[in-house]
Amino acid sequence: MIEAKMLTRYYGDLLAVNKASFSISTGEIVGLLGPNAAGKTTIMKMLTTYLYPSSGTALVGDKDILEKPLEVRKIIGYLPETLPLYPNMEVREYLTFVGKARGLKGKKLQERLGWVRDRCGLTYVFRQPIGELSKGFRQRTGIAQALIHDPAIVILDEPTSGLDPHQIIEIRELIEELAEKRTVVISTHILQEMEVLSERFIIVDRGNIVADGSLASLRDKTLTTGRVLCSIKEAAADVKPALTDIQGVTNVAVSEDNGMSRFDIEYKRGSAPAGAIAGLCSEKHWKLQELKEIPASLENVFLALTKSESAGMAGGENASEEKGDES
Secondary structure, eight states, X not given: OEEEEEEEEXXXXXXXXXXXXXXXXXXXXXXXXXXXXXXXXXXXXXXXXXXXXXXXXXXXXXXXXXXXXXXXXXXXXXXXXXXXXXXTSBHHHHHHHHHHHTTOXXXXXXXXXXXXXHHTTXXXXXXXXXXXXXXXXXXXXXXXXXXXXXXXXXEEESTTTTOOHHHHHHHHHHHHHHTTTSEEEEEOSOHHHHHHHOSXXXXXXXXXXXXXXXXXXXXXXXXXXXXXXXXXXXXXXXXXXXXXXXXXXXXXXXXXXXXXXXXXXXXXXTBOHHHHHHHHHHHHTOOEEEEXXXXXXXXXXXXXXSOOHHHHTTTSOOHHHHXXXXX
């Protein structure tokens, strides 16, 4: 469990995070999203006690980040965007070092080494120097170090960066497995991946939390229009005027192919044109071949809620803090 309470962070006079409050329960995979320099990385660094807040606090597990930072670190697995790796170490040597630093030893250490080796797909590179690994395998090693001590709370910054499609699927499955008994927070710019993984999103812009909820709830709160696609085996010139007249329809785009007319219809949210289209086709004896709602993507919602990257820089994290972290 994580409970942020009015987390605020200044870098000099620059306000990077402004009174961020939210709670995340065990079993949730929550996407922490925002443009570059919006405040995401600073929030994660405060939760992991890498940075102290200027004001406010957070409970991680049942431990306050200000009062018990060392206890917080014991229950968190953290993957920063800049991987904390030692290139001259072999993968096995490095993960053994991290495990011992986390207090593991003996049989328990060997069990956890075997688990991260297998679940993070490191079997074939376990005895190779980290500096010789591909970007994808270095990323997997970074994830392994975050999981070596079996943490209750996992915070991952760009976990699928550098992975190929097969590796992304494997890491997605691992994250879903972790969330069965843990709290998982992920920050990424790959919104399509986040849409698959997470059922809840916290969106940050210019240091402020501008949205918190499921994709469906964010669509309802944020977007004013929806889309319907339909295909009708009639001449577009005959059909388009009737579709345009349907209540709530704001735009109708047309394409034709071998006597089939396809319509991309934009409408005001709150209206229900799909039923009207079906009724119209029945009334006119038009051959309706396809009719489907096109739900707005996470990207649509994200763009509606956030400012441009250049605008976000005015109120986000300062350049010196985020250089290399690209958040």
